[in-house]
Every structure is written in C-alpha cells, then in structure tokens.
Amino acid sequence: MEAAELGLxxxxxxSFGVLLDYPNSPVHQAIPDPFVRRILTGxxxxxxxxxxxYSPWGKQSGAHFNPSVTLTFLxxxxxxxxxxxxxxxxxxxxGVVGVLIxxxxxxxxxxxxxxxxxxxxxxxxxSIVAFxxxxxxxxxxxxxxxxxxxxxxxxTFTGLCAGxxxxxxxxxxxxxxGMSMNAARTFGSAFSAHTWDTLWIYFTAxxxxxxxxxxxYVTAKAKRIVSCAKLHHQNNKRCIFCGKPEGGV
Numbered sequence: 001m002e003a004a005e006l007g008l009x010x011x012x013x014x015s016f017g018v019l020l021d022y023p024n025s026p027v028h029q030a031i032p033d034p035f036v037r038r039i040l041t042g043x044x045x046x047x048x049x050x051x052x053x054y055s056p057w058g059k060q061s062g063a064h065f066n067p068s069v070t071l072t073f074l075x076x077x078x079x080x081x082x083x084x085x086x087x088x089x090x091x092x093x094x095g096v097v098g099v100l101i102x103x104x105x106x107x108x109x110x111x112x113x114x115x116x117x118x119x120x121x122x123x124x125x126x127s128i129v130a131f132x133x134x135x136x137x138x139x140x141x142x143x144x145x146x147x148x149x150x151x152x153x154x155x156t157f158t159g160l161c162a163g164x165x166x167x168x169x170x171x172x173x174x175x176x177x178g179m180s181m182n183a184a185r186t187f188g189s190a191f192s193a194h195t196w197d198t199l200w201i202y203f204t205a206x207x208x209x210x211x212x213x214x215x216x217y218v219t220a221k222a223k224r225i226v227s228c229a230k231l232h233h234q235n236n237k238r239c240i241f242c243g244k245p246e247g248g249v
Contacts, residue, residue, distance in 0.1 A: 001061040002087050003094030005052050009065060010098025010118075010188050012048040016041055017118040018109045025109075038171050046167030053159030063159070066182040067091055068206040072142060072214050088184070095188025103192055117193040120178030120186045120202060127198055130177035131205045137169050138181050138209030146217045181206050 019027050020037045031037050053063040064070045067088045074084040099117055103110050110117055122130035141162065149158040169179045180186045186202035189195070 001057040001090075002065055003090040003097070005055075005057060005061065005063060006065040006091050006094035006182075006184055006188070007098035007101070009045075009048055009052060010095055010185065011102050013045060013118045013185075014099060014102030014106065014110055014115075016044045017115045018106050021115050022109050022112055023114050035171075038174060042167035042170035045170055046163040046165075049166045050159055050163035053162060058159070061087075065091055065094070065184070066206070067184050068138060068182065068210045069142075069145075071207060072210040075211060076214055076218065091184040092187055095182075095184040096191045097188075099188045099192050111192075116195070117189045119189040119193040119195045120180040121195055122177055122198055122201065123175045125176060127201060130198070131201050133173055133176040134180065134201060134205035135209040135212075137165075137173055137179070138206040139213045140209075141165050141181065142210040142213035143217065146214065150221075177201070183207075 019025055020031070020041055022028055028037070031040070052058050052065065055063075057063075062073075064073070064087060070079065070084050070087045070091070073079045074081065079087070099110075103117070109115065144161050144165065145158060148161050149155050169181070173179050178186075180202045183203045183206065186199065190199055
C-alpha cells in the first residue's frame with residue numbers, strides 16, 4: 001500500500017511536470033508565467049495527496065508515504081520497528097518505480113532539463129536555505145497533523161489540511177528547496193536524474209522538522225494524546241496499528 005501510494009504520487013508529479021514544465025508542451029506555451037504554473041502544480045499535487053489519504057489504501061495504511069512521517073510515529077511509539085522498516089522500504093521502492101513508470105511513458109519529455117524527472121534540488125539560495133526551508137515546512141506539517149488528527153471534532157479533516165499545505169508549499173516554497181518534505185520522493189527522482197549531490201538535505205531536514213514538531217507536541221500535550229499513526233483514522237477500515245474500527249484514544 002505504501003509503495004503504491006508514493007508510486008501514484010510520483011506518477012502524478014511526473015505527469016503534471018511534463019504537462020506544465022516541458023518547453024514544447026502546449027500548456028507550458030499557453031502559460032508562460034512560472035508562478036501561475038506553480039499554482040496549477042500545487043493544486044494538482046495537493047488534490048493528489050488528498051485523494052491518496054482518503055483512498056481505501058490510505059485509510060488502511062495510514063497514508064504515510066514518507067519515511068519521516070513513519071519515523072516520527074515510530075518515535076511516538078505508534079508503530080512497531082518491524083512495521084516501520086517495511087513501510088520505509090516500500091516508500092523508497094514506490095518512489096523509484098513511480099518515476100520509472102513515468103519515464104517509460106513520457107521518455108525524453110520527462111528527461112528534458114526543464115523537467116528532469118521532477119527532481120527536488122536547492123534553489124538559487126543554495127543548500128543552507130534549502131535545508132532551513134525543508135525543516136520549517138515539515139515542522140509546520142507535522143505540527144498541524146498532530147493537532148488536527150488528535151482532536152476528534154476535526155480529525156477527519158487531517159488529510160485535507162495536509163493536502164492544502166502541499167499545495168501552498170509548492171506554490172511558495174518550491175523555489176527554495178524544490179519542496180520535497182520526503183526522502184523517498186526525492187530519491188525516486190534522483191535515481192533517474194542522478195541528482196545525488198544535495199540528497200543529504202532531503203534525508204535529514206524533513207526528519208529534523210517532524211521530530212522536533214512531535215517532541216514539542218508531546219511535551220505540551222502529553223504523549224497519551226497521540227491516538228494513532230494514521231493521517232485519517234476515523235473510517236470503517238480496521239486500524240493496523242491499534243485494531244480499532246474507528247478513531248479514539
């Protein structure tokens with residue numbers, strides 16, 4: 001499930017990358033303003049994230065599709081180490097396979113330097129700015145996920161909040177770091193694009209941001225308030241973490 005979720009996310013990212021950023025694309029030529037194209041990309045990927053989170057697979061697995069999310073819930077004691085290991089392996093496999101499938105479909109269009117397998121790389125500000133930006137956006141994301149998902153009145157909106165943040169980050173933060181938040185997502189593109197030099201940023205910064213957010217949250221709220229390792233827990237799918245059919249502490 002986790003492999004399929006990130007794989008589908010990457011296929012969507014590659015598809016919209018070719019559609020909006022490939023220089024000879026009719027859509028690219030019709031929309032020359034890169035900011036407007038980022039708005040469209042943000043909306044597309046935000047909706048993709050929301051669809052995955054609320055999909056049957058997302059409801060069952062918890063829709064992490066991000067190693068830093070899984071490791072944060074491991075730190076919170078909400079997922080077993082063995083399960084976390086296989087979640088993370090699946091996420092990396094899904095990221096790579098999603099891009100490879102897209103490359104088989106789009107060929108040279110996806111490899112064009114303007115698209116470059118939708119690789120996430122630092123912007124003009126360099127690695128330090130990109131690192132700081134990735135820490136900040138992942139800190140905000142995990143803070144909101146924990147606050148919303150553990151409030152029974154609004155928990156069902158956790159996926160919506162996450163998707164909205166993805167859209168906002170792509171629109172406004174992408175010029176700083178490429179907007180990854182996800183080591184498996186970045187690795188999936190880097191595997192084909194061979195953009196290895198700054199991979200360390202996307203393996204460390206998101207984890208730092210999310211773990212910091214989790215530590216602040218549990219210090220303020222008490223660890224018992226974290227109910228489950230799911231982004232959308234209130235559904236009719238049996239929870240693989242706590243076994244309950246519905247949300248609850």
